[in-house]
Amino acid sequence: MDNLLVTIAEAKEYLRIDGEEEEPLLASLISVVTAHCEDYLQTALSTEIPLPVKQAILILVAHFYEQRIGEAIPKVVYTLLSPYRAHQW
Structure with missing residues (x-):
């Protein structure tokens, strides 16, 4: 587990x-x-990720930790990730 992008x-x-x-x-x-x-994102994340992507990971970890009954993922996660999404046509 040493290869986690967020520790x-x-x-x-x-x-x-x-x-x-x-x-x-x-x-x-x-x-x-x-x-x-x-x-x-349609791409693998490397060890150096942009701060908004790291923040999205932290928000989503917190969401899954706190909301264990399957509530919808907060929209802010996708707002933070969208600029880094690889578009494949």
């Missing part, structure tokens, strides 16, 4: 989580969210 420490800070109990869940959420963002 567990960054996610814990964003979510204001203390302790280590939630780290496995956060690592899983970061991986799932990163895959979702790559799918939306």
